[in-house]
Ligand SMILES: Nc1ncnc2c1ncn2[C@@H]1O[C@H](COP(=O)(O)OP(=O)(O)OP(=O)(O)O)[C@@H](O)[C@H]1O
């Protein structure tokens with residue numbers, strides 16, 4: 052982010068030229084620097100500012116030597132001497148180019164602005180006179196004499212001070228837009244000298260005039276001079292006020308502004324400045340009109356424009372206001388009519404872009420139909436939930452296409468700070484609007500589809516506010532017509548934005564947010580569906596990406612099936628697309644080399660291009676020995692198979708659990724062991740075996756944390772298999788929670804688990820009987836290929852899972 056760095060003046064900062072040694076003496080980059088002698092200070096020459104004691108002034112320190120001086124003073128907490136240049140044009144002022152009377156200052160802060168300029172915020176302390184300039188330092192150094200303010204006051208002085216205070220107050224009342232605090236400050240300055248300095252510092256007079264006041268050490272004389280200046284000023288103000296009032300009467304308001312602007316331009320021209328400035332302001336003015344902002348925003352924009360107009364272009368605030376105005380101008384304020392929704396066309400586009408997903412497309416069309424019939428309605432927000440690569444983003448893009456809207460994505464993954472959604476207040480340096488407004492500027496229209504990706508990974512609320520509650524406001528049709536971004540500080544109407552959320556899992560989405568959303572689950576594809584998607588979409592897309600013509604490279608269904616089965620294991624099709632791309636790139640190289648004209652890819656060619664198969668019959672390899680059962684797991688990226696491994700060794704009946712199992716999973720292993728023990732007689736396990744051995748249950752992959760109760764059946768089967776020395780059939784996978792009475796309880800994620808089993812080549816899946824109701828969710832292809840065994844009691848599971856004959860040898 053483009054943030055300014057605010058240096059703590061006391062911290063040792065390696066980028067600054069002078070570093071502090073233990074004795075307080077400074078060293079310059081070139082070598083050791085002599086410590087400043089008693090009574091000497093580092094000097095910063097300034098071109099057009101006079102610092103008075105008691106006032107705080109930001110000084111731009113552009114020159115290398117001045118920076119060194121300011122940093123030196125800041126570091127040692129030593130006073131800094133501020134001297135006005137008598138010749139402002141000299142770049143490296145020597146003794147003859149400076150006034151010899153100045154003010155010592157404390158550096159309150161040293162700031163490096165985003166544009167690289169340096170500023171020292173200085174507080175004036177006391178007048179001084181230069182006795183002698185000293186040579187041989189990396190910055191200007193002078194021996195000085197401090198000048199004390201006379202303590203003595205007499206009636207003469209006090210009378211003058213009183214008059215001065217009155218006149219200054221009068222002036223403030225004549226000036227337009229003087230903050231109330233200013234008057235209070237003026238009233239509360241104590242001491243005649245301090246009062247004189249306060250007024251002198253704030254007066255609108257030239258630097259040389261101020262210097263003259265600074266050099267007037269005698270208090271009475273100084274007060275007289277100031278009184279003279281103020282009286283003159285009051286006269287001027289009065290006259291100009293009269294003129295102002297008269298003009299107001301004679302010319303209409305519009306004309307007057309025009310006239311004044313013309314006058315200002317002439318004055319600026321006279322001064323040789325601001326011609327472009329004027330043009331820039333006029334341009335901004337036009338742009339504000341063209342942006343068709345609502346009245347409140349328009350007013351705000353023009354107020355800021357006015358501030359800009361009065362500001363010198365070099366001022367730090369200038370660019371801040373300019374940036375702010377650019378944001379206001381470029382946001383899509385204008386209310387365009389919502390594009391009409393053509394349901395038939397929408398159906399066509401959804402079908403054109405996506406294979407299958409019939410139920411999902413139907414729900415999307417329903418959603419669009421409702422929106423069409425009741426555009427102002429408080430329709431729910433769609434939320435696509437599913438593993439990576441199943442088409443959530445691309446469905447969103449299709450919806451945009453089908454409704455004639457533009458598409459834009461905002462990623463919410465890892466957003467911890469409310470300000471990332473809602474922006475920072477403008478008072479922060481480098482502040483920007485939040486990502487909602489940023490994306491709106493990017494698409495340039497409110498009639499867009501904004502996809503909020505990864506709402507499930509939105510950071511929890513905490514120290515920096517709750518991003519979820521900001522999102523709630525964005526999504527809530529009751530509130531989002533007046534969405535307030537902290538940076539803009541004016542309401543923005545989000546009600547015509549069509550929001551769609553995506554997530555990998557449902558349960559980490561904050562509850563109130565979930566309530567607002569219409570959840571559409573995308574569980575993942577079967578191999579058959581993947582083949583169709585590859586055939587119809589991915590192949591063509593990857594051919595185009597590699598620049599091959601369809602006739603140059605043909606890939607058979609058998610090859611695609613092999614890629615799906617042997618080189619990818621995923622719920623979506625993202626890796627599939629990547630592998631197809633790899634194949635085509637390989638072909639492209641061969642064709643570009645000219646070694647061939649045309650290539651036909653069959654399954655046999657894959658090993659040479661993609662390497663050895665990655666998911667070869669893993670199940671058969673790993674199971675098939677007593678003590679190993681194949682379980683089914685549900686993960687955010689789709690279903691997966693997992694192996695429960697049990698081993699026995701001599702010991703004293705302990706249960707050892709490894710594989711990063713969560714509490715629930717550990718308990719379910721214990722329950723499984725108790726169930727097996729309770730059935731030892733029926734299973735033909737000798738009691739002695741149980742007493743004299745330790746049992747170890749491990750669930751690879753050991754580094755992945757796992758939890759949940761649904762591996763209960765698999766654990767029971769693995770233990771029973773181990774102790775009866777009967778292997779588990781390698782084409783059987785199982786899932787289900789167990790109770791201590793041996794009941795098999797229902798579990799979630801049936802569809803994902805069945806698809807995962809099928810991918811892994813499992814032919815029989817054991818499921819809790821009470822999950823039978825989920826059967827119609829399972830794709831027809833899976834129902835054909837996989838046979839289901841519904842179990843109510845763990846004992847039934849054993850009948851299906853264990854191979855009938857006693858196996859060869861028990862594992863060690
Ligand atoms: N049913 C489908 N028909 C055609 N193409 C599909 C289908 N499903 C997914 N794809 C394609 O798969 C690719 C990956 O999909 P997409 O980027 O939408 O995934 P995603 O669900 O948004 O994943 P993530 O959670 O990682 O963001 C896209 O190129 C998309 O077009």
Ligand SMILES: [Mg+2]
Nearest residue numbers: 443444504553
């Ligand atoms: Mg996506």
